[in-house]
Amino acid sequence: MSTTTDTRKALLISPELCIGCRGCQTACKNWNQLPGQKTINSGTYQNPPDLTPSAYNIIRFSEVPSQANPVQWLFVSRRCMHCGDAGCMKICPAPGALYRTNEGAVAFDKEKCIGCKLCIAGCPFDVPRYDAQGKVSKCHLCFDRIAEGLTPACAKTCPTGAIKFGERNELISVAKKAGYAKVYGEADLTGLGTLYAFKDAPRIYGMNDSPAIPESVIFWHKVLKPLAVIGLGGAVAGALLHYVTVGPHKDDEEVKKS
Amino acid sequence: MSETVRKATTSEIVNHWILALSCILLIITGYGFLFQLKQVYALFGSNYAMKVVHNWTGIVFSISLFSTLFNYLHESISMDNDDWNWIKMGGGYLTKKAVAVPPMGKLNTGQKLYYLAILIGGIGIGASGFVIWLVPGIRTLTIVAHLVHNLCFVLFVVAVPAHIYLGTLANPGLLRIMISGTVPLEVAKKRYPKWMKEIGKL
Numbered sequence: 092m093s094t095t096t097d098t099r100k101a102l103l104i105s106p107e108l109c110i111g112c113r114g115c116q117t118a119c120k121n122w123n124q125l126p127g128q129k130t131i132n133s134g135t136y137q138n139p140p141d142l143t144p145s146a147y148n149i150i151r152f153s154e155v156p157s158q159a160n161p162v163q164w165l166f167v168s169r170r171c172m173h174c175g176d177a178g179c180m181k182i183c184p185a186p187g188a189l190y191r192t193n194e195g196a197v198a199f200d201k202e203k204c205i206g207c208k209l210c211i212a213g214c215p216f217d218v219p220r221y222d223a224q225g226k227v228s229k230c231h232l233c234f235d236r237i238a239e240g241l242t243p244a245c246a247k248t249c250p251t252g253a254i255k256f257g258e259r260n261e262l263i264s265v266a267k268k269a270g271y272a273k274v275y276g277e278a279d280l281t282g283l284g285t286l287y288a289f290k291d292a293p294r295i296y297g298m299n300d301s302p303a304i305p306e307s308v309i310f311w312h313k314v315l316k317p318l319a320v321i322g323l324g325g326a327v328a329g330a331l332l333h334y335v336t337v338g339p340h341k342d343d344e345e346v347k348k349s
Numbered sequence: 350m351s352e353t354v355r356k357a358t359t360s361e362i363v364n365h366w367i368l369a370l371s372c373i374l375l376i377i378t379g380y381g382f383l384f385q386l387k388q389v390y391a392l393f394g395s396n397y398a399m400k401v402v403h404n405w406t407g408i409v410f411s412i413s414l415f416s417t418l419f420n421y422l423h424e425s426i427s428m429d430n431d432d433w434n435w436i437k438m439g440g441g442y443l444t445k446k447a448v449a450v451p452p453m454g455k456l457n458t459g460q461k462l463y464y465l466a467i468l469i470g471g472i473g474i475g476a477s478g479f480v481i482w483l484v485p486g487i488r489t490l491t492i493v494a495h496l497v498h499n500l501c502f503v504l505f506v507v508a509v510p511a512h513i514y515l516g517t518l519a520n521p522g523l524l525r526i527m528i529s530g531t532v533p534l535e536v537a538k539k540r541y542p543k544w545m546k547e548i549g550k551l
Contacts (some may be wrong), residue, residue, distance in 0.1 A: 182495070186390060204397075206397070207481065211491065260543075315500065315502075319380070322506045326507045333491070338445060
C-alpha cells in the first residue's frame with residue numbers, strides 16, 4: 092500500500108451511539124454539493140433506501156428484535172470502506188480514475204473515469220454508484236477536507252460521536268479501550284478505512300462477516316495479468332527462437348525429396 | 350508468367366485485413382486497460398476516448414469474425430487422418446530437415462485449429478465484451494464476463510503473434526495470399542494437394 096499505517100486516517104462508526112438524525116447525510120450533500128433526490132418509502136426509517144450517485148453515505152436502519160432486547164433499533168452509517176486492498180482500484184482499467192490519497196482514502200477523478208462499471212464487480216461492499224454522466228460516485232472520505240487538516244463533513248456534523256474521524260491506529264485503540272474486543276475492518280482487506288465498533292456479530296448490522304474481493308478478480312490479478320505478458324513474450328520469443336534454430340519452411344527442398 | 354491459383358477472394362482478403370487490424374488495435378488498447386498504461390491512453394487523447402475506440406473496434410471485429418464463418422468454417426471443421434498425422438509431426442515445423450507432411454487441403458491442420466481457436470475465443474471475448482459494455486451493473490454477470498474476456502485475451506496474445514510469424518517469416522511467400530490472393534500453381538500443388546485434386550489441377 093502506498094500509505095503507511097502511521098499516516099492512515101479512518102472513520103470509526105459506533106452504531107450504538109447513533110440516534111439516526113441523518114445529519115451526516117445532509118452534511119455530506121452540503122460539502123460535496125450533491126443534489127437532493129426523490130426518495131421512496133421502503134417501509135423503514137431508512138431514507139434514501141440505498142447509496143446513490145448523490146448519496147455518498149446513508150444511515151441504514153434495521154430492526155433486530157431479540158428476546159433480550161425486543162426493541163433493538165440499529166442505525167449503521169454505510170459508505171465506501173476505503174479498503175487497504177481495494178477491489179475497485181484493482182479492477183479499474185483507467186489510470187487515475189480511482190486513486191489512493193496520502194491519508195489512505197480511495198478517491199476518484201470523474202474526468203479520468205471511463206464509465207466501465209467494473210469497480211462495481213470488484214467492490215466487496217456494493218459501494219460504487221454511477222451518475223447520469225456515467226461516472227463513478229462514492230464517498231471519498233472528504234479527501235479535500237482532510238488534506239487541509241479538516242474533519243470529513245459527516246464526522247464533523249455528527250452530534251453524538253457515532254462517526255469519529257482520526258488516525259486509524261488511534262481509533263482502533265480507542266475502540267479497544269472502550270471494550271470492543273474486535274473492531275470490524277481492523278484486518279480485513281489489509282485494513283478498512285471505515286471501522287465499525289460492533290457489539291454483536293457484523294451480520295446483525297447488515298455487514299458481511301468476512302468481506303473479500305471476488306476470487307475471480309484475485310485470479311485475474313495474480314495469474315491472468317502476468318500470463319498476458321508472459322504469453323505475448325513467449326509467443327514472440329518462441330517465434331524468434333524457431334526462426335533461428337529451425338528456420339523458415341522451404342517448399343523447394345520438399346520437392347526434391349518427394 | 351507462371352500459372353497461379355486463386356486462394357483468397359477479394360472479399361476474403363479485405364475481411365482478413367479488417368479482422369487483423371481491428372484485432373491488433375483491440376490488443377493494444379486491451380494492454381492499456383490491463384495495466385493502466387498511460388502511454389497507450391495518451392495515443393487516444395483521453396481515457397474515455399480509448400474506451401470508445403476499444404468498444405467500437407470490438408463491433409468491427411465481431412462483424413468481421415462473423416463474416417469469416419462463410420470463408421473458413423466449413424474447411425476447418427472437416428478433419429481426417431491426415432490432420433491427425435499432421436499434428437503428430439508438428440506440421441513439419443519442428444525439424445530443420447524438409448519433411449514430407451501429410452497431404453493438406455486448402456487449409457492445413459494448424460490453420461484449421463487456429464481458426465477454430467480464434468472463432469471460439471473470439472465469440473468468448475466478443476460476447477463478454479458486449480456484456481461488460483452493455484449490461485453493466487449486474488455484478489455476478491460482470492465478474493464472469495470479466496474473467497472470460499481476460500481468459501480469451503491470453504489466448505489471443507499467444508495465438509495471434511504465432512499466426513503472424515507463420516504467415517510471414519516462417520513461410521516466405523505466404524503473405525501474398527493476403528495481398529493478391531493468389532499462389533503459384535507449383536507451390537499450391539505442394540502445399541494443398543488435396544485441394545488441387547478437388548479442382549482438377551493435380
